[in-house]
Amino acid sequence: GSVGEFSSQHSWCTLAYWEFRSRVGRLFPVHEKTINVFHDLPHGDGLCLSALTNTEGSRTEIVLRTRQKIGLGVTLTREKDGVWMYNRSEYPVFVNSPTLDLPNTQPLTVYKALPGYSIKIFDYEKSKCYQCLEKSEPSNGPFNHNAICISFVKGWGPKYSRRCITACPCWLEVLLSVVR
Template identity: 50%
Template sequence: MRGRPAPRERCRHVMFRRRALRRRLAAAGANHIPDDTLRRLSRALDTPPASECVPADPNLKLVVTRLFRFPDLRDLNELRRLPVCREQNCCNPHHWSRLSEPEIPPPPYTPYAMDDVKTKDHGESTADARRTDHERLTAGSLATDGEEKGTWETEWCRLAYWELARRVGRQFGVRVRCVDVFGGAGAGRAGLCLDALEDATKADQVKKIRSKIGLGVTLSLESDGVWLYNRSQQPVFCSSPALDAAAARALLVWRVPPGHCLRVFDPAAPPPAASLPHVGPVDPRSVRISFAKGWGPKYSRRDVTACPCWLEVLLAPPS
């Protein structure tokens, strides 16, 4: 049985990896990289979920992010720092998320007949948005489910986790500015750990999707609104009345790819309460997020309650 490498061997291995990293960065167009920056960057690349900030110049940030996150990245303006990052000039590629912009104008609506909706799973569709009927949308919020509290105190949102049409666990009140929602791979992080909720017998599709949630999503209340950061390796799908200002009286479902982010609500300009044809009242402060699987007329799942694992974010009313 072989033991752990001797300290001298480990040191040589680390030095070899750093030299290889320096050559790779230089070949991609990076300028001179200080030894301390190279050491910190090498450690950060080895531990993405909890990696440290690595201060560097913008050129290195662009090169590193292209190499290790987004090969087709054109400009640093396409990036937004994750709330976990504390360094404005950080070049740790795992501390950056790519902006996922809604299409304007949205794609034209086509009234699909139910016979045209195949049972095939279209969750990996490349289309960024699909309209949805929200057939079971009710006045108020699905998340309350008879549990609505009278006062919000210092909470800015509440989270409710669903599996298909079944609520799992109680509402999770959020008072801190940033909250993580994650699976088992995110152990050790603060926030809502879905694996810590009740472990009842689940449908196979629920078990499969739940196992893929991993680092999940981060929801952050920032100066310019509420942002959703997709930290997982799967896309997430989001529906929010705040995203639909350009839509003609219909709600959209937006696809947010892995590593991307999207502003899902702007407290400075909240959408007015509305009632959609054939749907009824729409809660303007309710955001729905589905893990890995989308919903709407182009999917086998017509409604969010048909998604295996999904989250409702109920935002606090204006004070």
């Protein structure tokens, strides 16, 4: 098998970094139990956002300002019961995840994690239950049961001026690997 096949079998999630509607850099498979996502070196190992280049070169002022505020960013940890996020930044981060809400909730609630706080952003047991429940419900379009969105500094949703995640200047998509 190829290197790609090997890494996807052993990574528990893949990270995608976005600026508004544009993905920046390549997909980042995660193999370690814990991953740090931060703005600039030397904040340890992990996904360094400043090292990712935007091919379009369309860095707006708001993107640059937001990136500066990410600082130490977040730590994502895979535990037995699910995935936890710790906010190491000096600014809040915002997250939505299929298991933070009741099944069939549309749109998903956006939760604010203040600096220094942790939140369980994905629950494996709830996910299994919700997917079973949803098989009997009609779906209103594609929905990824294993995707978590995390926005740095700026919130989105009904409480904020930004309606959707793609209106946020700097955000992370966490695509959990499905274990069959």
